Amino acid sequence: MPTVLQTPNKTFTREEVAKHNTEDSVWFIIDSVVYDVSEFLDAHPGGEAVLRQVAGQDATVAFYNLHRHEVLQKYNNLAIGTIAGEKQSIVTPEPGDLSQVPYAEPLWLRPQFRSPYFKDSHRRLQRAMREFTDKYMRPEALEREKDGKYVSQELVERMAKAGILHMRMGPGKHLHGVKLLDGAVDGKEFDYFHDMICCQEGVRPACRGFQDGNLAGMVIGLTCILNFCTNEALKKRVLDDVFSGRKKICLAITEAFAGSDVAGLRTTAVKTPDGKHYIVNGTKKWITNGVFCDYFVVGVRTGKGLSVLLIERGEGVETKQIKTSYSTTAGTAYITFDNVKVPAENLLGEENKGIYVILSNFNHERWTMCCASIAYSRIVVEECLKWAHQRLVFGKRLIDQPVIRLKLAKMIALVESHQAWLESITYQMCHMPYAEQAKHLGGPIALLKMSATRAAHEIADEAVQIWGGRALTQTGMGRVIENFNRTYKFDAILGGAEEVLGDLGVRQAMKFMPKSAKL
Numbered sequence: 001m002p003t004v005l006q007t008p009n010k011t012f013t014r015e016e017v018a019k020h021n022t023e024d025s026v027w028f029i030i031d032s033v034v035y036d037v038s039e040f041l042d043a044h045p046g047g048e049a050v051l052r053q054v055a056g057q058d059a060t061v062a063f064y065n066l067h068r069h070e071v072l073q074k075y076n077n078l079a080i081g082t083i084a085g086e087k088q089s090i091v092t093p094e095p096g097d098l099s100q101v102p103y104a105e106p107l108w109l110r111p112q113f114r115s116p117y118f119k120d121s122h123r124r125l126q127r128a129m130r131e132f133t134d135k136y137m138r139p140e141a142l143e144r145e146k147d148g149k150y151v152s153q154e155l156v157e158r159m160a161k162a163g164i165l166h167m168r169m170g171p172g173k174h175l176h177g178v179k180l181l182d183g184a185v186d187g188k189e190f191d192y193f194h195d196m197i198c199c200q201e202g203v204r205p206a207c208r209g210f211q212d213g214n215l216a217g218m219v220i221g222l223t224c225i226l227n228f229c230t231n232e233a234l235k236k237r238v239l240d241d242v243f244s245g246r247k248k249i250c251l252a253i254t255e256a257f258a259g260s261d262v263a264g265l266r267t268t269a270v271k272t273p274d275g276k277h278y279i280v281n282g283t284k285k286w287i288t289n290g291v292f293c294d295y296f297v298v299g300v301r302t303g304k305g306l307s308v309l310l311i312e313r314g315e316g317v318e319t320k321q322i323k324t325s326y327s328t329t330a331g332t333a334y335i336t337f338d339n340v341k342v343p344a345e346n347l348l349g350e351e352n353k354g355i356y357v358i359l360s361n362f363n364h365e366r367w368t369m370c371c372a373s374i375a376y377s378r379i380v381v382e383e384c385l386k387w388a389h390q391r392l393v394f395g396k397r398l399i400d401q402p403v404i405r406l407k408l409a410k411m412i413a414l415v416e417s418h419q420a421w422l423e424s425i426t427y428q429m430c431h432m433p434y435a436e437q438a439k440h441l442g443g444p445i446a447l448l449k450m451s452a453t454r455a456a457h458e459i460a461d462e463a464v465q466i467w468g469g470r471a472l473t474q475t476g477m478g479r480v481i482e483n484f485n486r487t488y489k490f491d492a493i494l495g496g497a498e499e500v501l502g503d504l505g506v507r508q509a510m511k512f513m514p515k516s517a518k519l
Ligand code: HEM
Pocket: 028, 035, 037, 044, 045, 046, 047, 050, 051, 054, 059, 062, 063, 066, 067, 068, 071, 072, 075, 078, 475, 476, 477
C-alpha cells in the first residue's frame, strides 16, 4: 500500500514556519511537511537563492514544478515535522505497489477491468516480481546506468536464488522443481504469460542499458544449451554454472560483415585432422554482455554451412568494450577468436545445420523484446501523464492544453493496442506446440516487433516535445524520457531491424496465400 513520507512527530503552525525566513534560518512547507533547509542551502543542486525565495512559505507547487517526488524520500532527513491539523496528500509508493495513474498499468492489472488470460499465479508472480524489482533491481540499475560498471555479483546471486534466472528462459523442464520467488508460481504451471510478466516487470527501473546488462545475453544464449547441447555432462555443467550465477553466457552471432543477414557470417571453424576439435578464427560485433561472459554461443562457418559452437573464455578469445549510445553496463563487446581450440563435443545441434539453432531462438528473443519495448513505452506514458498534471506553464498545467492532451491520447492508444496484440500472440504461444509456433507465429511476432518499435519512435518523439529541455538531461525530472529517447532504437535494430522484420512478416503471409484466392 502507498504510504506518506515518514517525518518526526513534531507539529508547527504555518505562522511559526513563516518566521523562518531569515539569514540563518530557512524553513518551508511541502505538502504539509515542514523542511529546515538552513544547512542544505549550499548543497542544493538548484542553488541557494531559489530556496531563500520561498523561505517561510508553502513551496509545494514550486517544488513539484521542478523535482520528482523521490527527491523528498532521499532528503527525508531535512523534514522536521508537519503542520498541525493537516495531512499529507501526496503518497509514496511502497516496493511492489501498482501505480494509481491511469494507463500506467496494463488493463489486466487494473481493478475495474477483467481479462481472460490471467490466473491467480500470474497475479502472484506479478506482485512478487514488482517487489523484487523495486527493492533490488531498481537501485542497482540506477547506479550501474550512471557508473557504467557491470551487474553486481550480489544481484546475480539474489536473482539466481529467487529462480529469476530460470524464469527468464521461458517455460520448460528447467523450471520443474525450482522454487520460484518463494513459491509464487509452480515451475510446471509457468507459461508464456508468466514469462511476459517477468520481462515487463524487469523493465520497470527504466534503465535501458542496464536492462541488457542484467544478463540479456543469457536469455538468448542459454536456450541453445537447453535445446541443442547433446553432451549431457557439458549441458549440466553449463546450466549449473549459469543458473547458480557463478558464470555468465551470451550469444555471439552478428559480425561487422553481417548483422541481421546471418548467411553472411565469416567466422570459421575447421575440424582438426583427428576430428576432436574445431579451430575457430574470426570476429563478432555488438555482442551484448560479451565483455563479462565466460561462455559464448557462437555462429561459425563450417565448410558446407553454418554451425553453432559453445566456446569458453580462454586462450585466443579476446573481448573489447564497444561504446554504444546506451550505458557501458550492457557490456557490449567486439570479440576476436584467434586460433581458438574448441572440443568437437561443444557443437550445438548438427554440423552445417546451425541455421536451425539460430532461427529457433529468434521468435522468443523478438517476443521478449516486444514485451520490453511495450512496457517501457507504457512507463513513458505514465511519466508524461504525471508531468502534464504537475508542470505549470503560461499560468496553466500542461494537461490543460488541448495540444498536450492530443499527444497523450496518441501515446496511450499506441501502448494499449500493442499490449493487446502482444497478449493475443502470447495466448497463441501458450496453446501451440513448438513446431506450430515456428510455422505460424514467426510472421506475427516479426510484425508486432516492427510495429511496437515504430510506436516507441512516435512515443519518444511526443514525450520529448512534452518534456522540453528536461527530456535532454540525464538527471532530474526528465531522466526516464531522456533514457527512452536515447535508447528505444536498440529494440528497433537488435533481434532484427524493423525493415527486415516487416518484410519477413509479409513473406510469411505470402507462403500461406491460397492459390485459389483471386479478385
Ligand atoms: C527539501 C527541499 C528540496 C530538496 C531536497 C531539493 C533538492 C534538489 C535536487 C536533488 C535537485 C537536482 C535535480 C533533481 O534531482 O531533481 C534540485 C534542483 C533544483 N531545485 Fe531543489 N530541492 C528542494 C526544494 C526546492 C525548492 C522549494 C525550490 C524552488 C522554489 C527548488 C528549486 C530547484 C531548482 C530551480 C533546481 C534546478 C532544476 C533544474 O535543473 O531543472 N528546490 N533540487
